[in-house]
Amino acid sequence: MSADPGFFTVVDAQRACREFSDAPVPDALIDRVLDAATHAPSAENRQPWEFVVVRDPQRRARIGDLMRRAWEQHGREHSVGRLSPELFTAVDRGATGSISAAPVLVVAAADTTRCLPVTVPSSIFPALQNLLLAAGAVGLGSALTTIATAFADELRTVVGLPEAVIPVAVVPLGVPARPLGPPRREPFAAHTHRDHYGTPWTTP
Amino acid sequence: MSADPGFFTVVDAQRACREFSDAPVPDALIDRVLDAATHAPSAENRQPWEFVVVRDPQRRARIGDLMRRAWEQHGREHSVGRLSPELFTAVDRGATGSISAAPVLVVAAADTTRCLPVTVPSSIFPALQNLLLAAGAVGLGSALTTIATAFADELRTVVGLPEAVIPVAVVPLGVPARPLGPPRREPFAAHTHRDHYGTPWTTP
Numbered sequence: 001m002s003a004d005p006g007f008f009t010v011v012d013a014q015r016a017c018r019e020f021s022d023a024p025v026p027d028a029l030i031d032r033v034l035d036a037a038t039h040a041p042s043a044e045n046r047q048p049w050e051f052v053v054v055r056d057p058q059r060r061a062r063i064g065d066l067m068r069r070a071w072e073q074h075g076r077e078h079s080v081g082r083l084s085p086e087l088f089t090a091v092d093r094g095a096t097g098s099i100s101a102a103p104v105l106v107v108a109a110a111d112t113t114r115c116l117p118v119t120v121p122s123s124i125f126p127a128l129q130n131l132l133l134a135a136g137a138v139g140l141g142s143a144l145t146t147i148a149t150a151f152a153d154e155l156r157t158v159v160g161l162p163e164a165v166i167p168v169a170v171v172p173l174g175v176p177a178r179p180l181g182p183p184r185r186e187p188f189a190a191h192t193h194r195d196h197y198g199t200p201w202t203t204p
Numbered sequence: 205m206s207a208d209p210g211f212f213t214v215v216d217a218q219r220a221c222r223e224f225s226d227a228p229v230p231d232a233l234i235d236r237v238l239d240a241a242t243h244a245p246s247a248e249n250r251q252p253w254e255f256v257v258v259r260d261p262q263r264r265a266r267i268g269d270l271m272r273r274a275w276e277q278h279g280r281e282h283s284v285g286r287l288s289p290e291l292f293t294a295v296d297r298g299a300t301g302s303i304s305a306a307p308v309l310v311v312a313a314a315d316t317t318r319c320l321p322v323t324v325p326s327s328i329f330p331a332l333q334n335l336l337l338a339a340g341a342v343g344l345g346s347a348l349t350t351i352a353t354a355f356a357d358e359l360r361t362v363v364g365l366p367e368a369v370i371p372v373a374v375v376p377l378g379v380p381a382r383p384l385g386p387p388r389r390e391p392f393a394a395h396t397h398r399d400h401y402g403t404p405w406t407t408p
Contacts, residue, residue: 004210004211004212004213006208006209006211007209007210007213007338008208008236009208011243011334011338012240014243014245031392031393032212034392036215038390038391038392039216040218040333041218041348044283044286044287045388050396050397051392051395052398053399053405054399059399059400087249121325121326125325126330126332126348129244129329129330130337132245132330133334134211134212134215143245144330146247146326159397159400160401165401169326183243185251186242188238188241188242188255189238191253191315192256193255194256194259195256195257195259195263195363196363197254197363197365197369198364201255
């Protein structure tokens with residue numbers, strides 16, 4: 001992988017990774033992806049993000065336990081009829097152990113002493129998207145997961161977040177267990193309108 | 205600009221643009237940035253985004269009016285003490301006319317018939333971040349603005365969004381009126397922790 005691969009090459013190849021090899025993830029790669037994360041915009045440029053990079057096996061296991069419990073108590077039954085069988089199997093495996101088996105889990109949070117609570121999503125998800133893209137750019141797999149925040153207080157305890165710091169997502173980082181397939185997306189033009197909803201962007 | 209500029213070059217240069225030249229923005233560039241947007245992840249891969257690309261001057265003026273009213277009624281007084289004088293001036297100009305003067309305004313929305321309402325932020329803001337980055341990659345300026353959603357029903361009326369389609373943001377696209385300066389961000393390590401909040405990522 002080049003030191004600075006093509007922007008659209010990276011964007012067009014993005015796909016969630018939920019199974020990882022044991023290959024180590026050097027700090028230098030984590031530096032690069034978190035530096036990219038913090039170049040995202042945020043409301044009022046307040047940059048309210050906090051990242052806890054978890055390598056400690058015990059803490060990763062506890063986060064994995066939260067994911068599994070949230071999935072078994074709330075997610076699985078809801079999702080079984082909504083996801084394709086293939087995606088369901090991948091998500092089920094991910095939530096019950098393969099995601100938390102990644103060598104690194106990044107707990108991403110928002111410090112509400114530095115931003116208005118209403119701006120947390122618009123200030124944190126762009127940074128998370130940068131983090132995911134940058135992971136792909138340096139050859140790592142990653143995924144945006146929020147299920148562990150169903151037990152926000154317990155997640156907060158595992159990584160010691162103060163009361164005002166709200167956990168938003170857990171992103172696994174690692175070398176993919178196998179090559180990721182191409183992303184599956186509908187054509188953008190199917191959801192794009194010209195000046196008014198319902199007027200197709202493209203003339204057929 | 206190369207057809208596929210370096211990923212980190214694009215990410216590291218991102219900065220909000222709030223003043224635009226009159227130079228036209230071809231449909232082909234809009235195709236490229238929206239195609240990039242729709243490569244972002246979304247909860248359950250539901251891709252609930254809808255984009256209305258507004259070139260019509262009357263509709264842009266009406267959206268600009270919503271921005272100005274939201275800013276004057278709710279934003280300005282709140283922000284004057286929070287933003288740096290330089291940022292305040294840029295945001296004030298943006299909200300009172302320079303943003304809606306962009307040749308293109310993209311109204312980004314979420315179709316809640318295709319996703320759970322609670323997943324709207326995690327499903328739309330990553331796509332918006334792709335859109336902003338891709339704009340930079342093709343030489344356009346852009347910015348993530350949400351202020352017009354303070355008048356969500358009126359915004360919905362301007363572009364004809366059905367009841368279930370929730371407007372999330374308005375993104376101006378255009379050639380920057382002048383070169384954008386470098387982004388201003390705190391070092392990522394100032395907000396990164398090792399295994400536990402409060403344990404610095406880097407050893408000083």
